Amino acid sequence: MKILIADDSRVMRQIVVRTLRQAGFGDHDLIEAANGKEAFDIVKAESPDLVLSDWNMPEMNGIECLRALRAAGNDVKYGFVTSESTPEMKEQAEAAGALFFIVKPFSAERFDEVFAPILG
Amino acid sequence: MSVEVEVNENDLTEMVDQVWESYLDPEGLNPLMQTYDENQPSDVHSSVSITGSWTGHIVYASSTLAARRAAAAFLAVEPDEVSEEDLSDVLGELANIVGGNVKAMLPPGAFLSLPQVVLAPEATARYPNAQRISGVYGIWDGEPVSISMWHSSTADNNSTKEGAE
Numbered sequence: 055m056k057i058l059i060a061d062d063s064r065v066m067r068q069i070v071v072r073t074l075r076q077a078g079f080g081d082h083d084l085i086e087a088a089n090g091k092e093a094f095d096i097v098k099a100e101s102p103d104l105v106l107s108d109w110n111m112p113e114m115n116g117i118e119c120l121r122a123l124r125a126a127g128n129d130v131k132y133g134f135v136t137s138e139s140t141p142e143m144k145e146q147a148e149a150a151g152a153l154f155f156i157v158k159p160f161s162a163e164r165f166d167e168v169f170a171p172i173l174g
Numbered sequence: 175m176s177v178e179v180e181v182n183e184n185d186l187t188e189m190v191d192q193v194w195e196s197y198l199d200p201e202g203l204n205p206l207m208q209t210y211d212e213n214q215p216s217d218v219h220s221s222v223s224i225t226g227s228w229t230g231h232i233v234y235a236s237s238t239l240a241a242r243r244a245a246a247a248f249l250a251v252e253p254d255e256v257s258e259e260d261l262s263d264v265l266g267e268l269a270n271i272v273g274g275n276v277k278a279m280l281p282p283g284a285f286l287s288l289p290q291v292v293l294a295p296e297a298t299a300r301y302p303n304a305q306r307i308s309g310v311y312g313i314w315d316g317e318p319v320s321i322s323m324w325h326s327s328t329a330d331n332n333s334t335k336e337g338a339e
C-alpha cells in the first residue's frame with residue numbers, strides 16, 4: 055500500500071514514519087507532503103491508498119484538503135494525526151469522511167490499534 | 175467573549191509529561207525536574223496563539239542545548255547532527271503539541287495558530303495585554319526548559335498591561 059503523510063513539520067513527518075515502522079507498517083510505500091495543498095496534488099497524481107494528515111498546516115489545512123478531495127470525487131482513506139482534538143473537530147472530520155483521529159503525542163501502540171484494521 | 179481558562183498547572187504538567195514520555199524521554203531516564211522558577215533563563219523559544227473562546231499564548235522556552243537535545247531525540251540522531259532548521263522545526267512542534275492539547279481543554283470555538291519560533295530568549299518576547307497565568311518550569315538533563323500559558327485580556331478590558339511595554 056502507498057501511504058501519504060502530510061504535515062508541515064518535517065520532523066513530525068519523520069516521527070510518523072518511524073512510528074509506522076515501530077508499529078510494523080514500515081514495509082508500505084511511504085510518501086510525504088508539506089501542506090494540505092501539496093497533499094491534495096499528490097493524492098491526485100499518485101493515488102495513495104491512505105492519507106495521514108496533520109490538521110493545522112499552511113496553504114491548505116487538513117480538513118480543507120479532505121473536503122476538496124471529496125468534492126473532487128476522490129474517496130481515498132483519510133485520517134488525522136494532530137495535536138488538536140476537540141469534539142467539534144472530530145465531528146467535522148467524521149462529517150467530511152475521515153476514518154480516524156490520532157492525537158499527538160502518540161505511541162506505536164496507538165498506531166497499531168488504528169491502522170491494523172485498515173492496513174491488515 | 176473570552177472565558178476563564180480551566181487549564182491549570184497540573185493539566186500542563188500532565189501534557190508535558192506525555193511529550194517527555196512519547197518523544198524526549200521514552201526510557202524514563204531523564205524526566206523534566208520541576209524547579210518552579212518562572213524566571214529561569216532561556217536562549218530560544220517558540221509559541222502558538224489561541225484565539226476565540228480563550229485568547230492567549232502557549233510558550234515553550236529552553237536553552238539552546240536543551241533544544242538541540244530535544245531535536246536529536248525527535249529525530250533519533252546525535253545532538254551534533256541537528257541542523258538549525260531541525261532545531262526550529264522541533265521547537266515549533268513542541269509549542270504546537272502543548273498548544274493543541276491546551277486547546278482541547280478549552281470551551282468550543284478556540285482556534286490555534288501555526289507555531290512561531292524565535293532563536294532568542296523568551297525574555298525578548300512581548301505579548302500585548304497578556305499576563306502569564308501558569309507554567310511548568312524545570313531542568314532537563316541539566317538544562318532549563320519551561321512551558322507557560324499567557325492569557326490576553328480582551329480588547330475592551332485594559333486592566334492588564336503586563337508585557338505590553
